[in-house]
Amino acid sequence: xPYVAPVAVPLPALVTDAPDAEADxxxxxxxxxxxxxxxxxxxxxxxxxxxxxxxxANASQAEELTQRAFLTAWEKLPLFRGDSAxxxxxxRVAVNTVLADLRAEQRRLRRIFATDNPAALxxxxxxxxxxxxxxxxxxxxxxxxxxxxxxxxHDVEGWQHDEIAAQLGIAAGTSKAQLHRARxxxxxxxx
Amino acid sequence: xxCSDYSSALHDYLDGELPAPEVVQLEAHLxxxxxxxxxxxxxxxxxxxxxxxxREIPPARDLWPELEERLEAKRxxxxxxxxxxxxxxxxxSRSIFHRLIPLAAAAGIALLLLxxxxxxxxxxxxxxxxxxxxxxxxxxxxxxxxxxxxxxxxQWLETDATSRAKVSVxxxxxxxxxxxxxxxxxxxxxxxxxxxxARGSMRALIWAPPRLFFVDTPSATAIDLGCAYAxxxxxxxxxxxxxxxxxVALEHDGREAIIPKDFMCLTRAGAGPGTPFAVGAPADxxxxxxxxxxxxxxxxxxxxxxxxxxxxxxxxxxxxxxxTTGNDRAAVFDTLVKLSAPPAGVTRSGILAGDAAMRAxxxxxxxxxxxxxx
Numbered sequence: 001x002p003y004v005a006p007v008a009v010p011l012p013a014l015v016t017d018a019p020d021a022e023a024d025x026x027x028x029x030x031x032x033x034x035x036x037x038x039x040x041x042x043x044x045x046x047x048x049x050x051x052x053x054x055x056x057a058n059a060s061q062a063e064e065l066t067q068r069a070f071l072t073a074w075e076k077l078p079l080f081r082g083d084s085a086x087x088x089x090x091x092r093v094a095v096n097t098v099l100a101d102l103r104a105e106q107r108r109l110r111r112i113f114a115t116d117n118p119a120a121l122x123x124x125x126x127x128x129x130x131x132x133x134x135x136x137x138x139x140x141x142x143x144x145x146x147x148x149x150x151x152x153x154h155d156v157e158g159w160q161h162d163e164i165a166a167q168l169g170i171a172a173g174t175s176k177a178q179l180h181r182a183r184x185x186x187x188x189x190x191x
Numbered sequence: 192x193x194c195s196d197y198s199s200a201l202h203d204y205l206d207g208e209l210p211a212p213e214v215v216q217l218e219a220h221l222x223x224x225x226x227x228x229x230x231x232x233x234x235x236x237x238x239x240x241x242x243x244x245x246r247e248i249p250p251a252r253d254l255w256p257e258l259e260e261r262l263e264a265k266r267x268x269x270x271x272x273x274x275x276x277x278x279x280x281x282x283x284s285r286s287i288f289h290r291l292i293p294l295a296a297a298a299g300i301a302l303l304l305l306x307x308x309x310x311x312x313x314x315x316x317x318x319x320x321x322x323x324x325x326x327x328x329x330x331x332x333x334x335x336x337x338x339x340x341x342x343x344x345x346q347w348l349e350t351d352a353t354s355r356a357k358v359s360v361x362x363x364x365x366x367x368x369x370x371x372x373x374x375x376x377x378x379x380x381x382x383x384x385x386x387x388x389a390r391g392s393m394r395a396l397i398w399a400p401p402r403l404f405f406v407d408t409p410s411a412t413a414i415d416l417g418c419a420y421a422x423x424x425x426x427x428x429x430x431x432x433x434x435x436x437x438x439v440a441l442e443h444d445g446r447e448a449i450i451p452k453d454f455m456c457l458t459r460a461g462a463g464p465g466t467p468f469a470v471g472a473p474a475d476x477x478x479x480x481x482x483x484x485x486x487x488x489x490x491x492x493x494x495x496x497x498x499x500x501x502x503x504x505x506x507x508x509x510x511x512x513x514x515t516t517g518n519d520r521a522a523v524f525d526t527l528v529k530l531s532a533p534p535a536g537v538t539r540s541g542i543l544a545g546d547a548a549m550r551a552x553x554x555x556x557x558x559x560x561x562x563x564x565x
Contacts, residue, residue, distance in 0.1 A: 021396055021419070034262060035362065039398035041255055042417050043436045053248055063250050067258045074262055101437035135534050135556070136240050155241045180202045187233050190240075 030077050037077075041070055044087060048079050048094040054152045055098045057141035067102060069094040070091050095157070099167050102149055139189040143182050152180035194227055201227065203224075204563055205234050238363060243531070245558035247452075253400055275459060319343040320358055320376060325367070327354030348374045350391065363399035364415075368392075380464070392423045406455065410458035411443040421563065429461035433470065451558065459485045467512045469503045476500070491520055497518075497526045505531040509557055512542060529555065 022043070028036030048069050053062035073093050079087055140148060149168065153159040155176070161179075165172040200217050203209040209217065222226050241375025319341035322331065328484035329336045329350045342348055342358060343399045351354060358366040358374070358415045361384055368374050372391020378384070385405040397404045397415045404415040413420070418437025432439060433455045443463030450456045450467045457465040465484035468477055470508055476499040481562045493515065500508055508527040515523050524542050528532075533542075534556040541549040 021394075030334065034259065037262070037400070038255060038259070039364075039396060041258065042398040043419065045439075046249045049250045050248040051248060055235060061249065063252070063254055066250060066256055067261065070258055071261055135532075136237075136244060156237065176202075180199060183202065183237060185233060186237055187230075190237070 012081050014042050018185065022086060023082070024075070025054075026080065026082070030072075030080065036123050037074060040086070041091075044090055045070075047087070048090065049127060049155065051091065051152070052098055054137070054140060054156060055095075055102070055149050057143075057145075066094070068101075069097040072097055096155070096167070099149070102145065103169065105145075134188070136190065142189060143185055145180045146170075147182040150178040151186070154179050155183075194224060197227055199450055201231050201234060203273060205238060247558060255400075257327055262474065264307075272443035319346075320360065322348060322359075323357045325355040325357050327351065327370075329354045329356040329368070342376050344376050346376060348372075348376075360395075360397065360404060363539065364395060364397035366396075367394045369394070381466045388422060388424050390424050390426055390428075392421065394421045395419065408458065410460045410462070411464045414440040414442060416440055416449075420450075432456050432458070435511070449554075451506060454506060457481065457484070466507055468507050472504065472507075473499065476504070483511075490519070493522070497522055500530065502530050505557055509553060 002049050010050070022040070025036045026038050036111065045066065049062060050064045052065040053059065056065065064113055069090075073090055076093065080086070140151065143151060145172055153164045153167075154161065161172045161175040164170075164175045168175070170178075193401055197217060197220055199202065200209055200213060200427070200516060203473070204214065204217055206260055221231060221381050230492075248257045265335065272280050292492055299318050321339055322329070322338045322342045323339045323493060327350070329348060331342055331346050331348050332342055334340070336348075336356065337415060348356060348358065348368060350368055350370050355370060360366055361379055364376075366386070371391035372393060373389040374387075374391070375389070375483045377385040377387050382401060382403070383405065387407040389409070395404070395406070395415065397417065399415070399417070401416040406413040406422060408422070408424045408430050413422055413432060416438040418434055418439055419441050420434045421514045422432050422434075423429060430449060432441060432485045434452050436452055438452070439450045440457060441450065441464035442543040443458070444465045448456050453470050455470055456467040459465065462485055466480055468480055472480075474498065479492050479495035479499060483489050483496055486492060493511070496507075496511070505527060506545040509524055511523045512520060512527070520543055521539075524539055528539075536555050537556075542553075
């Protein structure tokens with residue numbers, strides 16, 4: 001039977017089951033009510049932290065970026081018009097926060113090593129001992145940073161290559177090549 | 192063309208992005224090339240595993256207190272202090288250090304005042320919890336609630352068929368009490384806020400750290416783990432809990448269930464919490480689970496549950512590991528591993544022997560990480 005690719009889902013189901021309660025919290029947070037913002041934080045921190053952790057593969061960096069994402073959300077919340085679900089908007093803020101950090105890191109590498117291709121300097125973490133089976137999240141963490149970012153955005157978060165390319169400042173073809181590379185490395189790691 | 196020429200096409204095919212003429216060519220190649228078929232099957236397996244990754248991972252520590260301080264630092268009062276530093280013409284780092292000491296002291300005092308105010312806000316209000324009538328005329332004891340009133344420790348809040356009320360849970364959350372409900376404030380302190388829902392329905396939204404808010408019902412105690420949920424208790428004391436955000440634990444007489452977002456759990460007077468199941472679980476699976484949890488023909492019910500279990504039911508099966516023994520537990524394990532591979536270090540023999548650390552590790556794999564499972 002021919003293979004039928006599943007329909008791409010842009011973002012996982014992010015709409016809360018209690019939209020009225022959440023809309024009320026968002027309104028209150030827009031009026032600078034930190035108690036309401038605390039409730040929004042509690043409801044969404046796990047999802048925001050998940051994407052920060054997967055894209056950075058670094059627990060302390062993920063915690064910092066999670067906080068920064070919520071700080072940005074707090075600052076920009078008055079501009080949130082409710083055109084999308086709050087969770088979707090917040091998720092986008094979180095991804096953009098991580099990507100900005102990734103771009104800054106690449107600029108830093110360019111300055112230090114005077115290269116236009118910082119990806120060439122990426123060294124994956126050491127392989128686990130022979131006989132230890134990796135789980136998928138561990139294997140993703142072991143990918144080189146740019147391949148990891150593309151893989152997480154495309155295969156986990158459901159982004160398209162042109163969106164990823166625009167956000168990472170690379171060509172769409174490069175995004176695709178990085179994705180293929182990431183999948184190949186994961187296949188090898190999980191074999 | 193040889194196999195390496197198809198390498199990139201396999202990915203495009205997987206993503207549904209391969210042009211139609213090339214699809215025909217690739218499918219013809221796949222039909223005759225076992226190596227490329229194996230590669231493609233491996234890619235499909237990777238995609239399936241990726242789709243099954245948990246979408247939520249809690250941080251290892253509570254980030255809110257630190258974040259809250261950073262939010263406070265962005266408030267206008269703090270910007271004013273920053274502005275003072277700028278307008279004072281402080282240029283050299285040495286002079287900045289020395290001349291900022293009084294400013295830092297002022298900022299410290301301001302921070303202490305803010306924290307003191309916040310701390311006071313997090314303690315239970317001296318007069319009781321605020322209750323606001325949302326519809327009709329709820330009652331506290333014998334008094335009607337018109338507008339707002341206070342609920343004190345030991346008092347009952349009652350709604351009839353036409354009334355609803357909103358209760359502010361100290362400064363940590365809100366509870367909506369639906370019609371035909373009875374709710375009593377059992378106790379409120381900095382370390383525990385507890386109510387009793389004798390009958391009826393409530394919806395809770397709690398933003399405190401886990402294990403601060405408790406709801407006693409006749410058949411179980413619901414323990415907030417940072418979440419939003421709905422809880423119903425009927426006239427027999429049987430209950431139903433549905434979690435819409437985060438996690439809730441249900442406990443009764445040593446029996447525990449952890450219910451994540453989009454899962455439900457039934458409770459029965461005298462039996463405690465049943466096994467959690469996905470909100471979208473098919474009716475026949477729910478029925479078999481109820482027979483297993485609260486009925487008599489448990490072996491047959493378990494067989495039926497295992498036969499009906501889907502990938503979405505791994506949390507259910509994980510709970511069943513602790514609720515079975517011997518061959519039944521082995522059957523649960525064998526079904527569970529087909530739906531979700533255990534993490535490294537979790538073995539069949541360990542799980543069958545009741546190894547708590549292995550169960551906890553598997554729970555983490557399933558996203559049940561922050562819950563202090565037993």
